[in-house]
Amino acid sequence: MEAEKxxxxxxxxSKLFSRKDKDDELVVVPAVQTPPxxxxxxxxxxxxxxxxxxxxxxxxxxxxxxxxxxxxxxxTVARSLPDKGAKLKENLKSLEAExxxxxxxxxxxKKAEDTVGMTPVTPSSFAKAFSRKIDEESDFVARDKDKxxxxxxxxxxxxxxxxxxxxxVEENGVGSRQLLVKCNASLSRDKxxxxxxxxxxxxxxxxxxxxxxxxQDGDVSDGFAKRRRTSExxxxxxxRRSKVQNVVxxxxxxxxxxxQTVQQQDQCLGRRKDSKIYYPSRLEPASVEICYSDIDCxxxxxxxxxxxxxxxxxxxxxxxxxxxxxxxxYHFFNTYFYEKLKEAVAPKGETRxxxxxxxxxxxxxxxxxxxxxxxxxxxNSHWSLVIVCIPDREDESGPIILHLDSLGCHDVDQVCLNxxxxxxxxxxxxxxxxxxxxxxxxxSIADKIWKxxxxxxxxxxxxxxxxxxxxxxxxxxxxxxxxxxxEAPDRLKKKDLVMFGRKWFEPEEASGLRKRIRNLxxxxxxxxxxxxxxxxxxxxxxxxxDSADCTLQPTEDGGDSSVCEVQTINS
Amino acid sequence: xxxxxxxxxVEEDKPVEEEPASRINIKVTSNDGHGAVVCxxxxxxxxxxxxxxxYCDALKIDITSIKFILDGTQIKQEHTADEIK
Numbered sequence: 001m002e003a004e005k006x007x008x009x010x011x012x013x014s015k016l017f018s019r020k021d022k023d024d025e026l027v028v029v030p031a032v033q034t035p036p037x038x039x040x041x042x043x044x045x046x047x048x049x050x051x052x053x054x055x056x057x058x059x060x061x062x063x064x065x066x067x068x069x070x071x072x073x074x075x076t077v078a079r080s081l082p083d084k085g086a087k088l089k090e091n092l093k094s095l096e097a098e099x100x101x102x103x104x105x106x107x108x109x110k111k112a113e114d115t116v117g118m119t120p121v122t123p124s125s126f127a128k129a130f131s132r133k134i135d136e137e138s139d140f141v142a143r144d145k146d147k148x149x150x151x152x153x154x155x156x157x158x159x160x161x162x163x164x165x166x167x168x169v170e171e172n173g174v175g176s177r178q179l180l181v182k183c184n185a186s187l188s189r190d191k192x193x194x195x196x197x198x199x200x201x202x203x204x205x206x207x208x209x210x211x212x213x214x215x216q217d218g219d220v221s222d223g224f225a226k227r228r229r230t231s232e233x234x235x236x237x238x239x240r241r242s243k244v245q246n247v248v249x250x251x252x253x254x255x256x257x258x259x260q261t262v263q264q265q266d267q268c269l270g271r272r273k274d275s276k277i278y279y280p281s282r283l284e285p286a287s288v289e290i291c292y293s294d295i296d297c298x299x300x301x302x303x304x305x306x307x308x309x310x311x312x313x314x315x316x317x318x319x320x321x322x323x324x325x326x327x328x329x330y331h332f333f334n335t336y337f338y339e340k341l342k343e344a345v346a347p348k349g350e351t352r353x354x355x356x357x358x359x360x361x362x363x364x365x366x367x368x369x370x371x372x373x374x375x376x377x378x379x380n381s382h383w384s385l386v387i388v389c390i391p392d393r394e395d396e397s398g399p400i401i402l403h404l405d406s407l408g409c410h411d412v413d414q415v416c417l418n419x420x421x422x423x424x425x426x427x428x429x430x431x432x433x434x435x436x437x438x439x440x441x442x443x444s445i446a447d448k449i450w451k452x453x454x455x456x457x458x459x460x461x462x463x464x465x466x467x468x469x470x471x472x473x474x475x476x477x478x479x480x481x482x483x484x485x486x487e488a489p490d491r492l493k494k495k496d497l498v499m500f501g502r503k504w505f506e507p508e509e510a511s512g513l514r515k516r517i518r519n520l521x522x523x524x525x526x527x528x529x530x531x532x533x534x535x536x537x538x539x540x541x542x543x544x545x546d547s548a549d550c551t552l553q554p555t556e557d558g559g560d561s562s563v564c565e566v567q568t569i570n571s
Numbered sequence: 572x573x574x575x576x577x578x579x580x581v582e583e584d585k586p587v588e589e590e591p592a593s594r595i596n597i598k599v600t601s602n603d604g605h606g607a608v609v610c611x612x613x614x615x616x617x618x619x620x621x622x623x624x625x626y627c628d629a630l631k632i633d634i635t636s637i638k639f640i641l642d643g644t645q646i647k648q649e650h651t652a653d654e655i656k
Contacts, residue, residue, distance in 0.1 A: 286644045307638075334643060
């Protein structure tokens with residue numbers, strides 16, 4: 001492919017130029033329209049056609065065409081034409097006429113506005129008012145210093161408020177009033193306080209902040225004053241880049257309104273594009289939300305998104321019946337995990353604190369009891385996969401880190417180092433816990449290995465089939481997982497590593513997965529539609545996992561785990 | 572190679588002392604590299620959809636382009652703080 005690129009373009013100049021001379025109309029005729037045949041008999045209809053075309057194009061385009069036509073006329077090319085450039089001149093005339101008529105129209109509109117005295121509401125009018133205010137600065141002393149732009153802001157505030165409301169209603173479908181974001185004014189003073197990751201100090205900072213109680217809209221003047229403060233705080237040029245802590249107070253009285261959007265989606269089957277499904281079901285706490293538009297990234301040659309990756313990873317965890325293999329020995333992390341892992345094990349900062357936070361990602365699970373841990377990795381627009389193999393108790397080897405990269409794009413050493421650090425941190429944590437409670441750690445690793453864990457973690461570079469294109473890396477990661485689950489033994493031993501290799505499977509097999517996932521998703525969407533349909537016709541029968549039902553009866557899942565969570569925060 | 576949507580990590584803090592358990596402070600951290608942090612104060616029984624909407628409004632981003640993740644699981648709009656933590 002590279003050799004092809006470097007080859008100079010093979011151009012036949014004589015051919016190119018001779019053709020250009022023949023139908024030079026191409027210079028002026030728009031690219032969208034087919035060039036009219038260069039016959040002199042239909043010249044009048046041609047001109048009419050051109051005039052009509054002039055009306056449809058923009059003013060800027062007209063100006064550009066005029067200058068281009070003039071340039072062409074100035075050169076010798078025009079003279080060599082069969083009609084000596086007469087047609088070009090005609091076109092130029094109609095272009096100029098069109099431009100002039102447009103200018104004329106604009107002037108008329110402007111005049112009309114002036115006579116009526118109705119200035120359109122534009123930002124420039126505000127700017128004018130603003131500069132006028134600045135000119136009148138000397139008057140400030142006499143005025144209420146606190147409210148120099150009260151009038152203007154009231155004007156602006158109204159506009160903002162209206163548009164905002166409309167947006168809210170459209171996008172969220174939640175009651176419009178309670179969503180008015182009230183930024184905290186007292187925070188602007190605390191702006192530079194960098195909140196450390198230490199839990200206690202953070203708590204202090206947050207409690208030090210004074211919050212506004214929810215206010216009635218009836219109090220007009222105060223409401224506007226508040227809005228003004230909001231606008232004072234917001235216009236930092238790059239709000240996302242700054243590390244400013246904004247506290248948004250969502251305190252309001254009525255917040256128990258059900259979300260309407262979800263129900264609306266289910267109501268109308270035709271609006272399939274907006275529909276969402278939850279896999280495996282909405283009731284599941286760890287379900288994946290998939291929009292219909294997410295399927296787009298399964299189109300041929302498209303790059304896979306995290307949502308689709310997570311969907312299929314979740315799909316692989318479904319209880320299997322055919323092979324009978326239990327999924328309990330596998331632990332799957334989702335695509336967002338590696339990013340967090342990198343942060344947590346980074347050498348700088350307090351690893352201990354950040355790591356205990358990271359542990360919440362697999363709370364209730366002892367990863368050293370699993371046989372395999374899957375970590376999908378996304379870096380530099382490329383997907384790869386890490387599989388950590390935890391040995392059997394009888395086996396005399398340490399955990400093995402396998403990195404499967406279908407393109408060899410990722411830095412194997414760096415990835416393995418991060419995973420290694422993560423394993424060692426987890427080992428430290430569990431070891432500490434067990435030594436404190438003087439109970440042996442519940443792991444499947446032999447005691448001898450466990451003692452020297454940090455030295456026994458191995459990483460093996462393995463060869464895997466390579467993708468033959470640039471867009472299938474996500475598919476390959478999922479296919480690696482699928483194949484590995486099918487073929488790997490209960491516990492991997494070093495000798496089992498021969499199963500991998502460049503010829504593990506054909507790249508085409510992996511590419512076929514794209515279509516399979518797509519069909520799978522379409523089926524899921526269809527099922528969801530049928531379900532919501534039947535749920536509407538007979539509400540009594542749809543008590544299992546109907547999505548429409550859930551909005552009416554909020555689920556109480558995760559009740560037990562919430563207790564766990566609080567404990568981890570406190571500790 | 573993939574167009575990955577922006578992921579937002581949500582962390583929850585303990586409720587403020589004076590009003591035990593009725594309200595909660597929630598910190599939303601963006602992972603787009605700049606690490607913008609926005610704090611919210613919301614009733615424990617309020618739905619998360621409100622928080623998401625307010626976050627997207629404040630940062631002027633499309634709500635469909637981001638996902639809210641708490642400890643590895645995606646938060647749903649209809650859940651309340653009590654339900655998910």
